[in-house]
Amino acid sequence: MRLDAVITDAVERLAPDSDSARLDAEILLCQTINMPRSYLFAHPEDVLDALTRDRFERLLKRRLDGEPMSYITGTREFWSRELLVSPATLVPRPETELLVELALAEIPREAEWQILDLGTGSGAIAVSIAAERLMCTITATDASADALAVAAENVRQADLANVICLKGYWTAPVTGRLFNLIVANPPYVRSDDAALQDLRYEPLAALASGEDGLNDIRILATNCTALLAEDGWLMLEHGADQQIAVADILEAANWVDIACHNDLAGKPRVTVARRNGK
Numbered sequence: 001m002r003l004d005a006v007i008t009d010a011v012e013r014l015a016p017d018s019d020s021a022r023l024d025a026e027i028l029l030c031q032t033i034n035m036p037r038s039y040l041f042a043h044p045e046d047v048l049d050a051l052t053r054d055r056f057e058r059l060l061k062r063r064l065d066g067e068p069m070s071y072i073t074g075t076r077e078f079w080s081r082e083l084l085v086s087p088a089t090l091v092p093r094p095e096t097e098l099l100v101e102l103a104l105a106e107i108p109r110e111a112e113w114q115i116l117d118l119g120t121g122s123g124a125i126a127v128s129i130a131a132e133r134l135m136c137t138i139t140a141t142d143a144s145a146d147a148l149a150v151a152a153e154n155v156r157q158a159d160l161a162n163v164i165c166l167k168g169y170w171t172a173p174v175t176g177r178l179f180n181l182i183v184a185n186p187p188y189v190r191s192d193d194a195a196l197q198d199l200r201y202e203p204l205a206a207l208a209s210g211e212d213g214l215n216d217i218r219i220l221a222t223n224c225t226a227l228l229a230e231d232g233w234l235m236l237e238h239g240a241d242q243q244i245a246v247a248d249i250l251e252a253a254n255w256v257d258i259a260c261h262n263d264l265a266g267k268p269r270v271t272v273a274r275r276n277g278k
């Protein structure tokens with residue numbers, strides 16, 4: 001079968017479930033034949049041999065089963081950088097770039113801040129901040145050794161000497177230390193949320209957090225207080241309908257200057273707060 005016909009057939013099969021059917025089909029075919037996308041347009045008449053066609057079918061089948069493209073390709077772009085991802089890590093979302101943006105807006109260019117990224121996953125947030133603020137040191141923690149290995153590899157590929165990866169549950173690996181800024185994209189989906197079915201390829205522990213989705217945010221609101229230097233910032237990503245609940249949790253834990261920011265889709269997505277100096 002010719003390359004253009006292989007693509008047309010795959011697009012037809014992907015279209016009912018994917019709003020990026022053509023792009024998905026082209027990327028999967030490129031991965032199969034190990035060629036750049038431009039090759040597909042330059043050589044539409046190339047014919048796939050049966051073996052290669054089988055390999056393409058296997059990738060296509062995974063996508064048709066609902067597996068995210070990022071797990072099939074092993075990569076995802078975040079903050080203009082191609083990052084490695086694996087099923088041990090969440091696929092970094094565009095809305096999480098807001099967290100990076102808010103953090104960078106507070107970190108002075110030449111600051112030598114200590115920054116903590118809790119539950120780093122693929123290391124997307126840590127790597128992005130570290131690359132923009134080379135004088136700062138970012139400590140990235142994760143309870144999953146497999147996730148942390150992906151983060152460490154992303155740090156290595158970005159050639160960053162200012163990120164330290166530590167394994168452990170939330171703040172456990174950094175007890176007794178002080179930071180200027182703590183960022184986290186914790187799990188925040190309600191455990192009975194039907195949307196989890198669509199996210200079934202991603203690690204549940206990185207997505208769901210109890211009945212109201214706020215269990216881990218409660219833990220962070222409590223445990224981060226002792227880890228911040230005076231005037232230190234806490235910045236948390238959360239669900240679009242959790243703005244008020246998160247503010248209440250932070251207020252009850254004595255945080256001040258609490259403010260919520262909208263993501264590019266206009267949804268309340270990141271709440272920032274400061275440690276109460278009193």
Ligand code: GLN
Nearest residue numbers: 185186187188189206207
């Ligand atoms: N934003 C993700 C989603 O709803 C959830 C990520 C998270 O729980 N941190 O798809």
